[in-house]
Amino acid sequence: MPQLEVDGAALRYDDEGPRDGDGVPLVFVHGWTANRHRWDHQMAHFAERRRVIRFDLRGHGESSGAGVKTVAELAADLLALLDHLEIDRFVPVGHSMGGMISQTVALSHPERVERMVLVNSIGRMTYSRGRGLLMGVSTLVPFKLFVAANIQRAFAPGYPRDEIRAYIKSSADTPREVVMTLYGAMRAFDVLDRAGEIQAPTLMIHGYHDVQLPVRQMLRMAKACPDATVRILDAGHELPVEKPAELTAAIDAFVSVGPASPARPSPRARLS
Secondary structure: OOEEEEOOEEEEEEEEOOOOOOOOOEEEEOOOOOOHHHHHHHHHHHOOOOOEEEEOOOOOOOOOOOOOOOHHHHHHHHHHHHHHOOOOOEEEEEEOHHHHHHHHHHHHOHHHEOOEEEEOOOOEOOOOHHHHHHHHHHOOOOHHHHHHHHHHOOOOOOOOHHHHHHHHHHHHOOOHHHHHHHHHHHHHOEOHHHHHHOOOOEEEEEEOOOOOOOHHHHHHHHHHOOEEEEEEEOOOOOHHHHOHHHHHHHHHHHHOOOOOOOOOOOOEEEEO
16 A cells, blocks of 8 residues: 655555546545545546545544644655645545645645535534534543544434444544544634635535534535535535435536536525
8 A cells, every 4th residue: 555754744645546547636635633535436436537646544444643733744744745745726525624734735725725625514613602612621531532422423313323333433543633633724714705715616515413513504605706616415524424325426417527627607605
């Protein structure tokens, strides 16, 4: 399995599909405490006809390393991997924190992002007083309980409990330093006021039952984004595993419409 050494981290990645396939490469970026296998369904589908890349963020899955304190540092890892693979222009598909990483790249290097897909992701963490208190208190409980409480809330009501337990175990295997540091990084992440600068056409696809990053917060960003298409699915925060086929179909429809135009459209979010 290939890996790339970046600033003291060994990043494991998969690079599949035809190099001369349809369109620019898709690059899948997973979220907090997850790993690249969140994208198994999407990789299997898209690798048949286009180049697709996914990787474990540092400290997650089979990647080593820690020490990053901001989403921007994780974005630098992504850019290092793309440079290593000699990929200039691409489509980032980011889930949750992976969407924050994607937004960071789209704002800092707009020339490299043809389109962007944000899955259950937002531009600013905003808490009500009650939820803010709950989240603050949650960091004071034992680490495994902290992880379990957050992962449990990520799924829509009715999702199989045995599968949720498996995801909790996988998340708890992520080093404590990585989990807690990046939890703080997400809370500090804020590019909402810059949403109007995003040049790439953007699909924002969200679970209706997402209580981690509520739909209303995503819609605030969609309203400000110059070219946003919004999809709402009957799921929670973990769309890649709760509704994999529906998510794949939505991404496929969005990235199959041809190269993005360099012209900026009038500001309006579309519901589809």
